Amino acid sequence: MHEQLRRWSAAALLMSIGFAAQAQGWQVPQPTRGLMPNPAQGKALFEKHCAACHGLDLMGNDKGDKKGPPLLHKIYEPSHHGDAAFQLAAKNGVVAHHWKFGNMPPVPGVTPDDVAHITAYVRAEQRKVGIR
Numbered sequence: 001m002h003e004q005l006r007r008w009s010a011a012a013l014l015m016s017i018g019f020a021a022q023a024q025g026w027q028v029p030q031p032t033r034g035l036m037p038n039p040a041q042g043k044a045l046f047e048k049h050c051a052a053c054h055g056l057d058l059m060g061n062d063k064g065d066k067k068g069p070p071l072l073h074k075i076y077e078p079s080h081h082g083d084a085a086f087q088l089a090a091k092n093g094v095v096a097h098h099w100k101f102g103n104m105p106p107v108p109g110v111t112p113d114d115v116a117h118i119t120a121y122v123r124a125e126q127r128k129v130g131i132r
């Protein structure tokens with residue numbers, strides 16, 4: 001009896017975690033299969049959708065109401081913030097946790113393909129300054 005109850009509650013727990021993850025949109029948006037992310041395309045998209053807060057030079061912005069951290073920073077190296085972090089940030093926004101710039105709101109109007117291009121651009125710029 002106890003054993004059964006335990007199994008049942010374990011299953012219920014797993015299920016509710018699953019539902020919570022879905023409700024929170026934790027599934028990572030996937031770019032089109034076979035897409036070749038293009039840094040040049042990413043640059044233009046970054047300038048349009050991200051640069052107001054993250055800076056045209058990717059060094060962030062701490063003025064006005066569009067604040068954001070530098071992405072050319074060690075904490076955004078690929079092993080700490082993988083490409084999924086970019087997809088999730090654009091889709092869901094980010095609750096401030098590393099900085100004092102406030103939350104990042106979701107960015108409407110960018111597709112997963114757009115974000116893959118943007119990520120390729122950011123990675124290329126990161127490599128130029130030795131963040132890899």
Ligand code: HEC
Pocket residue numbers: 046049050051052053054065066067068069081085086089090094095096097098099100101102103104105107110118
């Ligand atoms: C309105 C300002 C704003 C805009 C626009 C914006 N961001 Fe952000 N972003 C932030 C802030 C603020 C943070 C830092 C949150 C924190 O304290 O960790 C952040 C964090 C991030 C992170 C780190 C996520 C993590 O998991 O810690 C990534 C990646 C990111 N942004 C990518 C983007 C991309 C790509 C775009 C454009 C499609 C974009 N941001 C547009 C403000 C913005």
